[in-house]
Amino acid sequence: MPKLNQIVAVEKGIKNRSFQELTEAHHALQKPALLSGISRIYRPKDEEGELLPPESTRVQVRAEDMLKDTASILTRLLDVTATKDWANCEARADVVVDGRTVLSAVPITYLLFLEKQLTDLTTFVRKLPVLDASEIWHEDPASGVWATEASETVRTKKVMRNHVKAEATDKHPAQVEVYTEDVAVGYWRTVRFSGALPARRVAELKDRLERLTQAVKYAREQANTTEAPEVRVGDAVFGYLFG
Numbered sequence: 001m002p003k004l005n006q007i008v009a010v011e012k013g014i015k016n017r018s019f020q021e022l023t024e025a026h027h028a029l030q031k032p033a034l035l036s037g038i039s040r041i042y043r044p045k046d047e048e049g050e051l052l053p054p055e056s057t058r059v060q061v062r063a064e065d066m067l068k069d070t071a072s073i074l075t076r077l078l079d080v081t082a083t084k085d086w087a088n089c090e091a092r093a094d095v096v097v098d099g100r101t102v103l104s105a106v107p108i109t110y111l112l113f114l115e116k117q118l119t120d121l122t123t124f125v126r127k128l129p130v131l132d133a134s135e136i137w138h139e140d141p142a143s144g145v146w147a148t149e150a151s152e153t154v155r156t157k158k159v160m161r162n163h164v165k166a167e168a169t170d171k172h173p174a175q176v177e178v179y180t181e182d183v184a185v186g187y188w189r190t191v192r193f194s195g196a197l198p199a200r201r202v203a204e205l206k207d208r209l210e211r212l213t214q215a216v217k218y219a220r221e222q223a224n225t226t227e228a229p230e231v232r233v234g235d236a237v238f239g240y241l242f243g
Contacts, residue, residue, distance in 0.1 A: 004087045004108070005224035011080050018077045025066050025073075034061040067242045075234025087228035093219035097211050108223040111216055118213045125205050129196035140193070148192040156182040 028034055037059035042052035091108040094101050106114070131137050131146060140147035158180040168174035 001227045001229060002083075003224065004084065004091050004226045004228045005221075007080060007084045007087065007228045008224070011084055014077050014080050018073050021073045022070065025070055028061050029063065029066055031061075035059065035063065071234070071238035071242050075238060078234040078237060079230070079232050082231040082233045083228050086231045087226055091223040091226035093222040095212070095215050095219045097215045102212065102215065103219075106219060106223075108220060108226075111220040111223060115213065115216050115220065118209060118216060122206070122209050122213065125202065125209055128202050128205070129194075130199050130202055131194055131196045133199065135192065137194070137198070143193060146194045146196070146198075150189050150191045153188045153190065154184050155186040155188055157185045159183045 036057070038055070038057045040055040042054065044050060088108055092105040093108070093111065095103040095106055095111075095114075135148045137146040137148060139145075159182075161179050161181050163177040163179060164174055165177055166172070166175035
């Protein structure tokens with residue numbers, strides 16, 4: 001008895017071959033010349049008349065034969081697909097990660113769905129924002145996000161200053177140089193907040209996703225080894241349609 005994975009392997013080839021053969025049959029039925037025939041026999045008016053050979057064209061395509069061929073072509077496709085779908089109803093496997101059964105007796109169709117969802121989720125997790133590694137972060141209960149330790153910086157203000165280079169005399173005015181000086185006027189206390197995740201948390205999520213994805217793939221392979229009893233539906237379908 002074939003396994004489900006063997007049926008799945010041949011189904012695509014049967015589909016392609018069926019499509020090709022049906023296309024050829026369809027094209028043949030669209031050519032009136034292949035469906036038409038004729039027989040002409042010439043009889044002269046009298047014994048002295050000219051004798052001409054008979055003419056005939058044979059019918060090359062019979063629509064009824066094409067119906068039988070179509071039924072034959074599609075019966076195999078219907079049967080192999082039915083065998084796969086019937087087996088899919090029975091094919092199940094457990095998803096086990098590190099000895100822990102996460103899901104039990106999962107149908108193979110759902111395993112395929114779950115595998116696709118985990119692939120998309122992996123892409124999402126890989127793009128999660130990570131906390132700036134140059135800072136030291138701690139969870140802040142008040143804000144519910146991550147916060148750095150407070151740091152203090154000086155706020156300065158530019159103040160104009162005068163520098164007397166030469167005192168005034170009775171003959172010359174004083175020589176004064178004007179310049180600016182940064183003077184501390186206050187202090188900034190700064191705490192940075194972030195809704196990103198620690199790198200270790202993202203790494204943990206990636207690891208769990210990878211483990212679960214591998215477990216789902218293994219379960220799918222296990223389910224694919226389910227025996228697939230042959231199911232025949234084509235004869236019943238075309239027995240009704242073309243019978």
